[in-house]
Amino acid sequence: MSDERQGFGGPIGTSKRSGWCEGSSCSPLLSKTYQAHPVRLHIQIIICGRNSPLVLSTNQINLTNSLLTAKMKEVTIGIDIGGTNTKYGFVDRDGNLLGDSSMSTTGHEKIEEYIEAVVRAIAELESHITEEIKLVGIGIGAPNANYYTGTIEHAPNLRWKGVIPLVKLFQQHYDVPITITNDANAAAIGEQIYGGAKGMDNFVIITLGTGVGSGFIVNGQLVYGHDGFAGEFGHVIAVRGGRMCTCGRKGCVETYAAARGLVLTVQEELAGSQFDSDLRHIHAEDLTPKLIFDAAERGDEVAKSAFEYTGKVLGESLADLVAYFSPEAIFVFGGVAKAGKWIMDPTHRHMEASMLPIYQNKVKLIPSHLPDSDAAILGASALAWKELG
Ligand SMILES: [Zn+2]
Numbered sequence: 001m002s003d004e005r006q007g008f009g010g011p012i013g014t015s016k017r018s019g020w021c022e023g024s025s026c027s028p029l030l031s032k033t034y035q036a037h038p039v040r041l042h043i044q045i046i047i048c049g050r051n052s053p054l055v056l057s058t059n060q061i062n063l064t065n066s067l068l069t070a071k072m073k074e075v076t077i078g079i080d081i082g083g084t085n086t087k088y089g090f091v092d093r094d095g096n097l098l099g100d101s102s103m104s105t106t107g108h109e110k111i112e113e114y115i116e117a118v119v120r121a122i123a124e125l126e127s128h129i130t131e132e133i134k135l136v137g138i139g140i141g142a143p144n145a146n147y148y149t150g151t152i153e154h155a156p157n158l159r160w161k162g163v164i165p166l167v168k169l170f171q172q173h174y175d176v177p178i179t180i181t182n183d184a185n186a187a188a189i190g191e192q193i194y195g196g197a198k199g200m201d202n203f204v205i206i207t208l209g210t211g212v213g214s215g216f217i218v219n220g221q222l223v224y225g226h227d228g229f230a231g232e233f234g235h236v237i238a239v240r241g242g243r244m245c246t247c248g249r250k251g252c253v254e255t256y257a258a259a260r261g262l263v264l265t266v267q268e269e270l271a272g273s274q275f276d277s278d279l280r281h282i283h284a285e286d287l288t289p290k291l292i293f294d295a296a297e298r299g300d301e302v303a304k305s306a307f308e309y310t311g312k313v314l315g316e317s318l319a320d321l322v323a324y325f326s327p328e329a330i331f332v333f334g335g336v337a338k339a340g341k342w343i344m345d346p347t348h349r350h351m352e353a354s355m356l357p358i359y360q361n362k363v364k365l366i367p368s369h370l371p372d373s374d375a376a377i378l379g380a381s382a383l384a385w386k387e388l389g
Contacts, residue, residue: 072134078381080183081105081142083157088122090129091381095194099129100377111160119173138178139384141186141376146228150180179387183376185222188215189386190379191331196369203329208336212254218325238317256313259335263287265306277302293339311346319354322363333368
């Protein structure tokens with residue numbers, strides 16, 4: 001790394017004499033003075049024959065580590081762009097979050113204004129980080145993000161329509177590699193680098209939230225497909241002619257296994273049964289996976305039945321997915337997955353029952369190991385680290 005990139009102006013003078021080591025076998029290897037506002041730094045590296053083989057001397061020893069760069073902590077920035085909020089944070093190579101924050105995604109008419117706001121917010125966050133850091137890359141998770149082209153394409157939940165050259169626009173502010181993909185793909189890489197998939201070369205992550213997303217790691221590599229959009233498990237048709245999906249087709253996995261799908265199933269169960277369920281007294285708009293989970297914990301038959309049906313649809317579709325990729329494990333992440341055994345048990349049972357015998361009892365179905373609150377930032381940063389190698 002050059003001196004200039006650390007914020008130092010470069011050497012402004014050199015001298016030959018250390019002044020503190022008189023050994024006849026000692027010789028100056030480096031002796032330079034740097035101007036680093038507001039301090040002036042003089043550094044000497046001497047080969048010393050009497051004591052240690054290398055002696056370092058400086059009048060500002062606390063600055064030598066950053067000057068030599070070897071001690072500077074390399075970080076990437078993970079940015080997760082959601083329809084409502086944008087989360088961002090600085091992450092080191094071990095997955096430690098050095099600082100994170102979030103801002104509203106909405107309220108910026110032009111994409112350029114939004115990006116300038118993100119850049120300002122990141123600079124503000126960086127000013128609070130006390131460690132000496134060196135930015136080496138940026139990873140971005142965003143809806144309909146294309147890894148190959150660096151663009152967001154026709155994202156339904158963002159106000160900026162059409163094809164947006166997101167990487168190109170961010171690159172105007174940062175001189176490090178910037179990589180982009182959708183949030184579920186980023187979660188897959190996050191699971192691979194920081195989570196429960198360390199050492200796994202073949203696994204899938206399914207995110208069950210507002211929608212259903214998925215990321216596929218095959219032979220160690222994320223599958224992007226020929227155009228960058230591979231791995232849309234949420235829009236695989238689970239029930240032919242089934243529920244209407246936001247994508248315009250009917251019966252997609254998402255219409256059953258996303259939060260809204262679970263709520264719809266509860267409503268159908270309530271309409272088709274006479275069970276005295278607490279859920280009957282909650283307005284449809286207010287029903288959430290958490291409330292359905294709480295009801296199941298209390299033994300509510302409607303809630304338990306809704307999870308059983310959701311698990312059936314999801315498990316049968318996962319059995320088909322296994323036939324394509326033969327994954328070692330399927331990680332499940334997101335709001336619906338927080339229902340724990342209520343969703344995992346029926347999903348696993350129906351997956352096993354529907355699978356080709358050669359796959360049975362081999363595929364692990366496990367909750368994601370990524371921390372819930374930081375997963376999006378970690379996933380995006382992991383994308384950057386993977387790109388850096
Ligand atoms: Zn769909």
